[in-house]
Amino acid sequence: MSDVALELNSVESGYGEVQVLWGISIKARAGQLTTLIGANGAGKTTTLRTTMGSIRPWRGRILLNGDDVTKLSPHAKAARGLVLVPEGRQLFPDMSVQENLEMGAYSRRARARQKENLERVYQAFPRLKERLKQRASTLSGGEQQMVAMGRGLMQEPVVLMIDELSLGLAPVLAQQLFLTLKTLKQQGITIVLVEQNVHLALAVSDYTYVFAEGRVPIEGESEKVARMDEVRRAYLGL
Amino acid sequence: MSGILASMIDGLLIGSVYGLAAMGLSLIWGVMDVINLTHGAMIALGMFGMYLLFGASAANPYLLLIPVIAAGLVLGMIVYWLSVSWVIDRPQLMSLLSTFAVNMMVIGIGTAIWSTSPYNVNFSLPGITVGAYTFTGNHIAAAISAVVIALLLELFLYRTRAGKAIRAVADNRDAAELMGISSTQVLMVAFAIGIALAAASGALVSTLFPFTILSGASYQLKSFVVTVLAGLGKPFGALVAGVLLGLLEGAVSPFIAVSWIPLIEFGLFVVVLILFPRGIFGRATA
Numbered sequence: 423m424s425d426v427a428l429e430l431n432s433v434e435s436g437y438g439e440v441q442v443l444w445g446i447s448i449k450a451r452a453g454q455l456t457t458l459i460g461a462n463g464a465g466k467t468t469t470l471r472t473t474m475g476s477i478r479p480w481r482g483r484i485l486l487n488g489d490d491v492t493k494l495s496p497h498a499k500a501a502r503g504l505v506l507v508p509e510g511r512q513l514f515p516d517m518s519v520q521e522n523l524e525m526g527a528y529s530r531r532a533r534a535r536q537k538e539n540l541e542r543v544y545q546a547f548p549r550l551k552e553r554l555k556q557r558a559s560t561l562s563g564g565e566q567q568m569v570a571m572g573r574g575l576m577q578e579p580v581v582l583m584i585d586e587l588s589l590g591l592a593p594v595l596a597q598q599l600f601l602t603l604k605t606l607k608q609q610g611i612t613i614v615l616v617e618q619n620v621h622l623a624l625a626v627s628d629y630t631y632v633f634a635e636g637r638v639p640i641e642g643e644s645e646k647v648a649r650m651d652e653v654r655r656a657y658l659g660l
Numbered sequence: 661m662s663g664i665l666a667s668m669i670d671g672l673l674i675g676s677v678y679g680l681a682a683m684g685l686s687l688i689w690g691v692m693d694v695i696n697l698t699h700g701a702m703i704a705l706g707m708f709g710m711y712l713l714f715g716a717s718a719a720n721p722y723l724l725l726i727p728v729i730a731a732g733l734v735l736g737m738i739v740y741w742l743s744v745s746w747v748i749d750r751p752q753l754m755s756l757l758s759t760f761a762v763n764m765m766v767i768g769i770g771t772a773i774w775s776t777s778p779y780n781v782n783f784s785l786p787g788i789t790v791g792a793y794t795f796t797g798n799h800i801a802a803a804i805s806a807v808v809i810a811l812l813l814e815l816f817l818y819r820t821r822a823g824k825a826i827r828a829v830a831d832n833r834d835a836a837e838l839m840g841i842s843s844t845q846v847l848m849v850a851f852a853i854g855i856a857l858a859a860a861s862g863a864l865v866s867t868l869f870p871f872t873i874l875s876g877a878s879y880q881l882k883s884f885v886v887t888v889l890a891g892l893g894k895p896f897g898a899l900v901a902g903v904l905l906g907l908l909e910g911a912v913s914p915f916i917a918v919s920w921i922p923l924i925e926f927g928l929f930v931v932v933l934i935l936f937p938r939g940i941f942g943r944a945t946a
Contacts, residue, residue: 474838476834476837476838495837495842496834496837496838497836497837497838497839497840497841497842497843498840498842500837500838500839500840501840505838506838508834508835508838512832512834512835512838513832513835514827514828514831514832514835514836515831515832516827516831517824517827517828517831521824521827524824525824525825525828525836525839525841526839528821528825528828528839528840528841529839529840532840573839577839577840
């Protein structure tokens, strides 16, 4: 038994004829926060979507807690606790906030812990408690991101993958969400984060992969990556 | 004056059956963006299903709705795998063609078995007489059955886990997959329910009027009108819009020949499409 919760081994994939990922190898250690950074179009989102199975991997292997899940469909992976909070939130717009959260607890293993997880969501995002009956599409952007995160937590994640946590959010709210991530990590959830705010990403994460053109040329403990000259120049503007 | 009122009440009763039929069409559209052209054929099969079951058992037809619905669910799953599952993410023309093909096959086989001569379900419940007018018991029972089935569907969609999964898939199929919902399974179930609703409405119609294997077509057209009135993909709105359509028919039928009614209905269809492209109950924004 390894302490690696999620492992991608030389994964290649793309859209139609266009290859985007050229051999991605990543390990997300259990209970750690791993972050993926890099320019737009470098393949971060594609990596998460391929991991989830929304895009079929062309080559390579994906292991969840040591089990090969490469060929499973997204719903089968979700039922095993691989959770993606997708880019653009992807809520159920015509359903209420409460129903959106309920749908998170759809799978059998998530339903077993629905009550506890709902408490956890309310604790992290007290504001949602006042919005339960409201249709998701009527919420503000920040509130929608909270619902998306909350729904992810309701899924009882083993590995929680988050695509663009802070995109389009007020800085205060982004800070608050990052604090929430820290708490979740302390609760033992493995987190994989794609984040365009590189400062924040490097500050909160344990390990960082730097993407460029569908490959991962740089990786390392976040503290070390943050001190690398090429990273400072390219991504931190220093 | 009271003649119009009586005619409108009767229209209201029949309209709830139109509404039930349209709910099936609307549900399938809303969940999977498929315009189900087997709809009319399934309504006709519901009529003949009721005819056969009633012939075999002589039970109360309104109780026989239960086996009709069960058979409709099974048939719906078969039709889904045969004609819809292959084309679900393809352009809409593909599912139009494939469901139309099934429609033609069912009508063809039905014509071979039953010819196109009329049949009827020989059963009548005592009516209710108010003044000079009698409302037939069958019309009342059919309307009550339609409303009960519609309410059960509404409860299912809004109160059960499986029903909410259907709404989730209708709302955002990719996100539903991320929640662990097997969208292919949900699509099949939703399609089966849509077919079962069509069959149930056909079975109800068979207790009201004589029918042939071709009768489904006119109810399919009415279903389109009702669905557009309600706004595509709004099942419960479809019931209300069906009742409205029935009321309209009831209100005009004392004054004009029956053959003019489709003209009025489709005139309404066009007007609604122009004035309320999202339907009367549609929302201003998606």
